Amino acid sequence: MLSSxxxxxxxxGLCGGYAxxxxxxxxxxxxxxxxxxxxxxxxxxxxxxxxxxGYFVFQxxxxxPIRNWADLDLNQITSLPRWYWxxxxxxxxxxxxxxxxxxxxxxxxxxxxxxxxxxxxxxxxVNWRGLHGALLRxxxxxxxxxxxxxxxxxxxxxxxxxxxxxVFWRLPEWSGLVPAAGLLRxxxxxxxxxxxxxxxxxxxxxxxxxxxxxxxxxxxxFEEGELFRFxxxxxxxxxxxxxxxVAVSMLIVRLPLLLAYxxxxxxxxxxxxxxxxxxxGLIIAFCSVQISLAxxxxxLIEAMRDHSQFVRQNAxxxxxxxxxxxxxxxxxxxxxxxxxxxxxxxxxxxxxxKFSFACLRGIVTGWLLASWVCLFRQCETxxxxxxxxxxx
Numbered sequence: 001m002l003s004s005x006x007x008x009x010x011x012x013g014l015c016g017g018y019a020x021x022x023x024x025x026x027x028x029x030x031x032x033x034x035x036x037x038x039x040x041x042x043x044x045x046x047x048x049x050x051x052x053x054g055y056f057v058f059q060x061x062x063x064x065p066i067r068n069w070a071d072l073d074l075n076q077i078t079s080l081p082r083w084y085w086x087x088x089x090x091x092x093x094x095x096x097x098x099x100x101x102x103x104x105x106x107x108x109x110x111x112x113x114x115x116x117x118x119x120x121x122x123x124x125x126v127n128w129r130g131l132h133g134a135l136l137r138x139x140x141x142x143x144x145x146x147x148x149x150x151x152x153x154x155x156x157x158x159x160x161x162x163x164x165x166x167v168f169w170r171l172p173e174w175s176g177l178v179p180a181a182g183l184l185r186x187x188x189x190x191x192x193x194x195x196x197x198x199x200x201x202x203x204x205x206x207x208x209x210x211x212x213x214x215x216x217x218x219x220x221x222f223e224e225g226e227l228f229r230f231x232x233x234x235x236x237x238x239x240x241x242x243x244x245x246v247a248v249s250m251l252i253v254r255l256p257l258l259l260a261y262x263x264x265x266x267x268x269x270x271x272x273x274x275x276x277x278x279x280x281g282l283i284i285a286f287c288s289v290q291i292s293l294a295x296x297x298x299x300l301i302e303a304m305r306d307h308s309q310f311v312r313q314n315a316x317x318x319x320x321x322x323x324x325x326x327x328x329x330x331x332x333x334x335x336x337x338x339x340x341x342x343x344x345x346x347x348x349x350x351x352x353x354k355f356s357f358a359c360l361r362g363i364v365t366g367w368l369l370a371s372w373v374c375l376f377r378q379c380e381t382x383x384x385x386x387x388x389x390x391x392x
Contacts, residue, residue, distance in 0.1 A: 030371050031371045038370050045366030052112070052362060077352070085338065101276060105365070106325055109202035110369060111205075112202070113205070135236070136151060153196065154197065185261045208227070211230060211234060214295065237298070238290055248282060252275045253279060288307045292310075310376075328368065332357070335357075
């Protein structure tokens with residue numbers, strides 16, 4: 001018992017510090033409103049959980065070698081007391097970058113949409129709930145003839161997203177028709193093109209969830225199809241900023257990886273973490289641009305100007321919110337790294353943990369996104385120190 005005391009004290013200290021931060025920070029009312037919002041509209045966190053778990057299933061099926069059904073036996077959990085649980089110092093290096101990207105995702109695109117983006121591409125092409133038509137009308141009204149150029153890019157990337165699983169599935173069988181290097185170039189080009197649709201789909205989902213949070217804040221009811229189409233119109237405004245993010249991401253992240261298939265690029269993977277940090281830093285530096293475009297009828301220049309004013313007037317609350325986001329994402333990423341290391345090659349336990357982790361991350365991401373919408377609206381209406389809570 002005495003030998004365990006040194007481990008207990010840090011845990012108690014962390015819990016006590018976490019409680020102090022959560023109960024006495026200046027944005028606690030926005031965080032509380034965020035919890036009530038996702039309690040009312042569970043689709044907010046379920047959307048993130050579903051997309052995250054879908055991506056894990058894709059990775060699990062594609063890259064995990066399953067020798068027999070015994071590998072998926074959930075009884076592996078009964079040996080949990082005998083698992084080797086690594087210390088934080090052994091896994092902490094795996095967590096800062098995913099945690100940083102998690103924080104940035106609150107202000108941009110919080111989850112990976114593949115492979116469910118394939119279904120979304122089908123729904124878009126068949127004009128599900130009138131979204132295809134709403135997109136065309138919004139692009140024409142917002143950008144006129146440039147809207148058709150934007151629509152063409154979206155359409156081509158959606159088709160690439162549809163072809164992506166087919167190409168990867170048939171890739172081994174085509175090895176006799178096309179040289180291996182050529183197949184890799186084709187698949188890499190297709191993946192880079194499909195990324196545009198996958199990213200913009202994630203942005204649209206985020207804009208839709210922001211509008212759900214706004215409806216809760218204002219206490220208004222809505223018809224589901226109308227809200228989807230309203231979010232599409234809001235998405236047409238966000239598209240300007242999303243286009244800049246796509247362009248920068250393609251330039252510093254995707255393009256070097258793509259070029260590596262056509263010519264020798266030394267150490268291309270060594271620069272990938274730096275590029276991911278730069279992308280996250282860019283999004284956090286302009287954190288209120290997306291939500292400002294989603295909620296207001298304004299141009300990108302006006303949103304940039306409003307963002308500068310927002311940061312100057314609300315630097316304290318914004319800084320606290322970023323710290324709280326970082327604490328939570330670092331915490332769940334650390335838990336994921338520790339549990340995955342302890343699970344090792346127990347595939348059944350890994351599958352169960354990833355399902356649980358997708359739900360946990362979905363709840364945290366949905367809560368922080370809803371809290372961000374509440375905080376943004378409170379700062380806009382100068383209610384940051386107001387004690388009245390939202391009760392509907």
